[in-house]
Amino acid sequence: MKKLFFMMLAGLMVMACTSKTQTKQEEEPAKKVLVLYYSVTNTTKQMADYIQQQTGADIEAISPVNAYSTVYEELIKRSQEEIQGNVLPELNALKHNPADYDIIFLGYPIWMGTYAQPIKTLLANIDFKGKTVVPFSTSGSSGIKQSVDDLKKAIPGAQIPECVGVRSSLMDKMPATVDRVLISLGLKEGQNEVLADYSAQHEPTADETAIFEAAISTYPMLNGTKAVSVGSRTTSMGTDYKFVGEANGSKMDIYITKENGDAAPYFTAVDR
Ligand SMILES: Cc1cc2nc3c(=O)[nH]c(=O)nc-3n(C[C@H](O)[C@H](O)[C@H](O)COP(=O)(O)O)c2cc1C
Numbered sequence: 001m002k003k004l005f006f007m008m009l010a011g012l013m014v015m016a017c018t019s020k021t022q023t024k025q026e027e028e029p030a031k032k033v034l035v036l037y038y039s040v041t042n043t044t045k046q047m048a049d050y051i052q053q054q055t056g057a058d059i060e061a062i063s064p065v066n067a068y069s070t071v072y073e074e075l076i077k078r079s080q081e082e083i084q085g086n087v088l089p090e091l092n093a094l095k096h097n098p099a100d101y102d103i104i105f106l107g108y109p110i111w112m113g114t115y116a117q118p119i120k121t122l123l124a125n126i127d128f129k130g131k132t133v134v135p136f137s138t139s140g141s142s143g144i145k146q147s148v149d150d151l152k153k154a155i156p157g158a159q160i161p162e163c164v165g166v167r168s169s170l171m172d173k174m175p176a177t178v179d180r181v182l183i184s185l186g187l188k189e190g191q192n193e194v195l196a197d198y199s200a201q202h203e204p205t206a207d208e209t210a211i212f213e214a215a216i217s218t219y220p221m222l223n224g225t226k227a228v229s230v231g232s233r234t235t236s237m238g239t240d241y242k243f244v245g246e247a248n249g250s251k252m253d254i255y256i257t258k259e260n261g262d263a264a265p266y267f268t269a270v271d272r
Contacts, residue, residue: 033105089118137166
């Protein structure tokens, strides 16, 4: 009798598991995810690998037929010539077909304010219509915004929902930044934090000016930049600031985060 009871219980548990799985599959077929990225010095590759590990996606590096030099001066020279001459570097054929995927993470280093030139070739040759394309980037200081604007123009038929740019000097914060996006896309479990808009711009207070100066002091290219105005928002991590800075008559948006506690503020992006 006891044995029969346990057999019935086991049977019920199997049925429960099966029907749960079936219901989930019926409701939401698993999305096929591909991580495509280009990286010369492996910074963007770190981000691509992290996204792959977290999502179990397929992954592939974009590879130019004529590989770019990793010698900085040579890399700058070639990329400048290609950008100015609108030369599209030839790419090796992809092993994965983007047409087979629902979500494509597209990663690149920022070159001269936007996506690296090999991405331009990719966009000209692959049809992303109807796909969800999630851009991610690494850079010295530039934000991802300009490249996303360019991407929207280059592949108007794609959905571009969330994006994430990380400065190469802040790669220790990359997993948390990426996680927020993965959670918002339903690709990772966790508390979905919907970030508020920044408050209206106002003249910085003395405290806000001190935060601005501390954050930019570590980056010589921003030396002499003055904070003209600022808006902020509170997050679970601390406070984000969007400053309008001015240097040599040009204005730029400078994003700064001050985490809760005593940690020094740091800037996360500059949009010029
Ligand atoms: C040709 C070239 C142009 C660059 N242009 C910018 C730029 O406009 N803004 C910026 O913040 N960083 C710029 N960088 C820095 C790279 O975006 C940054 O080092 C990036 O993390 C490199 O990624 P990777 O290691 O995946 O190649 C440039 C680097 C190179 C080589």
